[in-house]
Amino acid sequence: KRRHKHSDELEKKIQNHLTDSMKPPGADGDIWELFAEEGEMKIYRKELVEDGLICDPLKAVHSIGNVTAREMCHYFWDTDVRMEWEGTIESFRVIEVPEEFTTIIYQTHRRVWPSAQRDCLYLSSMVKVDNPPSVGDKIPHDTWIVCNFSVDHPEANPVSGCVRALIEIALICQTFITPPKDGGPITRDCLQCDIIYVANVNPGGWAPASVLRSIYKREYPKFLRRFTAYVQDKTRKLDI
Numbered sequence: 001k002r003r004h005k006h007s008d009e010l011e012k013k014i015q016n017h018l019t020d021s022m023k024p025p026g027a028d029g030d031i032w033e034l035f036a037e038e039g040e041m042k043i044y045r046k047e048l049v050e051d052g053l054i055c056d057p058l059k060a061v062h063s064i065g066n067v068t069a070r071e072m073c074h075y076f077w078d079t080d081v082r083m084e085w086e087g088t089i090e091s092f093r094v095i096e097v098p099e100e101f102t103t104i105i106y107q108t109h110r111r112v113w114p115s116a117q118r119d120c121l122y123l124s125s126m127v128k129v130d131n132p133p134s135v136g137d138k139i140p141h142d143t144w145i146v147c148n149f150s151v152d153h154p155e156a157n158p159v160s161g162c163v164r165a166l167i168e169i170a171l172i173c174q175t176f177i178t179p180p181k182d183g184g185p186i187t188r189d190c191l192q193c194d195i196i197y198v199a200n201v202n203p204g205g206w207a208p209a210s211v212l213r214s215i216y217k218r219e220y221p222k223f224l225r226r227f228t229a230y231v232q233d234k235t236r237k238l239d240i
């Protein structure tokens, strides 16, 4: 069962995401504030301050056509394409690959004036979920999750002056297939991918609340817009 040092922690986090993060906002009795809405994309936040630091949890739900859950999670997880859609990291390095679909990454974020630059050191794992909870009455064809969470690593060799931000992030995707009425073959037009993205970022040290909250308000919608468009573009059949 224990495949690498973080296997147990990873399993536990995935189980938590599948039970907690897949619930629609508000189902947990918590008060989520809808702060951005663009078509199917809805982004919610909660205000949370821990030890004086802004740790506002974020939850986004979205649904896009023509892609599968596996494609969404693959492009989110695959570091080979990271800089093609990530707009706020300055550099990153894969420190270790504990197993085939699990990497340990060190990355630095662009400095947010007037606070110090932040870096993140985290494990990133892509997993197919076998017995997914079905949300509502729709039955998913398949469910995939990418789980990113902060870990320690002796070889991080951090950029001096960076403050370590702590992250707990998950991208959970489900593929829904609507076969064509005429009984024809299933094409990309029959695909719908439901997305849940949860992010808990602890800035790790002081940063002005107003600055952080305005960054989150700007960066999360931008990230979801840019990333989903990127995947649809990468998977679009070539215009013949």
Ligand SMILES: O=S(=O)(CCO)c1ccc(-c2ccc(C3CCCC3)c([C@H]3C[C@H]3c3ccccn3)c2)cc1
Residues within 6 Å of the ligand: 086, 088, 089, 109, 112, 118, 120, 148, 165, 167, 169, 199, 201, 202, 203, 207, 215, 216, 219, 220, 223
């Ligand atoms: O989804 S991922 O796993 C994709 C891999 O990169 C992810 C996303 C976001 C972060 C992150 C980490 C630190 C910060 C802050 C804290 C104080 C100063 C930097 C932010 C703030 C900058 C905000 C932000 C929000 C959304 C997207 C990017 N930037 C975001 C880390 C990982």
